[in-house]
Amino acid sequence: MTTFSRRQFLGTSAMAVTAAVCLGPGPTQVRADPLGMPIGCQLYPVGKLVAQDFEGTLRQLAAIGYRTIELCSPPSYGSSGFAPLVKMKAAEVRKVIEGAGLRCESCHYQFQELKDKLDDRIAYAKELGLKQMIVATFGLRKDATIAEWAKAAGELNKIGERTKKEGIQVGFHNHNGEFQEIDGVLIYDKLMSEFDPKLVKMQFQVAVISLGYQAATYLKKYPGRFISLHLADWSAADKKSVPVGAGVVDWKGLFAAAKMGGVENYFVEMNLDALKASYPYLHDLKV
Numbered sequence: 001m002t003t004f005s006r007r008q009f010l011g012t013s014a015m016a017v018t019a020a021v022c023l024g025p026g027p028t029q030v031r032a033d034p035l036g037m038p039i040g041c042q043l044y045p046v047g048k049l050v051a052q053d054f055e056g057t058l059r060q061l062a063a064i065g066y067r068t069i070e071l072c073s074p075p076s077y078g079s080s081g082f083a084p085l086v087k088m089k090a091a092e093v094r095k096v097i098e099g100a101g102l103r104c105e106s107c108h109y110q111f112q113e114l115k116d117k118l119d120d121r122i123a124y125a126k127e128l129g130l131k132q133m134i135v136a137t138f139g140l141r142k143d144a145t146i147a148e149w150a151k152a153a154g155e156l157n158k159i160g161e162r163t164k165k166e167g168i169q170v171g172f173h174n175h176n177g178e179f180q181e182i183d184g185v186l187i188y189d190k191l192m193s194e195f196d197p198k199l200v201k202m203q204f205q206v207a208v209i210s211l212g213y214q215a216a217t218y219l220k221k222y223p224g225r226f227i228s229l230h231l232a233d234w235s236a237a238d239k240k241s242v243p244v245g246a247g248v249v250d251w252k253g254l255f256a257a258a259k260m261g262g263v264e265n266y267f268v269e270m271n272l273d274a275l276k277a278s279y280p281y282l283h284d285l286k287v
Contacts, residue, residue: 034255035263039282040068042230042269044108047072047081049272054084058100060272065279068103070134070228070267073121076110090127106132106228106265108173111139111152114159122166132227132264133163134171134203146182146190153194160199171227173203179213192222201227201262207241207269209234209249216254219261226261229254231268231278243274245281255287 033039041061043050049057061069071093074085085093097104107130114121114135125133138152160170172195178188192202202225206215219226233247234240245251258266268278 033283034251034266034285034287035258037265038067038103039065039279040070040265040267041066041275042070042072042108042267043082044072044077044080045269045271046275047077049081051081051084055096055100058097058102061275062101064276065283066102066268066275068105068265068267069097071104071107071128072136073107073109073113076113077108090124094128104128105130106134106171106267108134108136111135111137111156115155118159118162122163122168125163125168126166130168132169132171132201134173134228135159136173137175142177146185146187149182149187149190150194153191153200157194157196157199160196164199169201169227170199171201171203173230174205174208176208176211179208179211188218192225195225197225201225203228203230204261205230205232205269206249206254207232207234209247210239210241214250214254216250216257219254219257219263223260224262226258226263227265229258229263229266231266231282232270232274233278241270241274243270243277243281244268245278245285251281251285252287255285 046057046061049060058069072080072082074082074088078086094104107125107128109121114133121133135156138149140148140152156170156172163170172191174188178191180187195202202222204215204218204226206229209215215229231244233242233244233249235242235247241247268275268282270278
């Protein structure tokens, strides 16, 4: 079983662009986008820009039109561009985010850091104003057994029980690896059978369309089990990721299914050029 991380799949290259759309901060200027939710983006692909100028990068994203961001836990993602944030208190990070006219309710975490330092991460999350703590990956070996996947799911259930008492929902983010089979069992389906639906919600990575799996299929198959989406599109002809709306994903069908899935927010996860190209399509999409 080969596991490709979403980082590898989408790439992390980013180029500075001059935004053509400039919307000021404030809830009155958030428009009715898909599902009536403001369009968000994940910061990982623009990590190099975050490292150079955190505030400036946020303002650039806000100028494109994005209104929410998903962060990565600074202590675990320091080498990916988030090192400057490690020295900042959560309240300071929140002030910079909100000062740029953005909101942050979700953050990615490494599984191990939640197992080792859960109390500290919960305290940080509450100060930052998070509603969701998303496990980016279990980090299992590519030859892990189905029993090892089930064990990890059980451990995340326990973490979710802790965070729920603090008013924070734990989520799990899939990669391509969860869409491999072990002894005829799709790992993703096994995880869904092991996760407690109340304690662990799912963040679906739409990029698995590259393997032939459609997000809408699982949003319908497991109603109410999802909390968010990571958005990227795929060109079947060129076999590469492309901006949202430029590939094979049926976005209207996906967002219609997202209502059944229970999705509360969504984040485009691509480099800066693709983030800029994706926003107008999403903003104008009528579902």
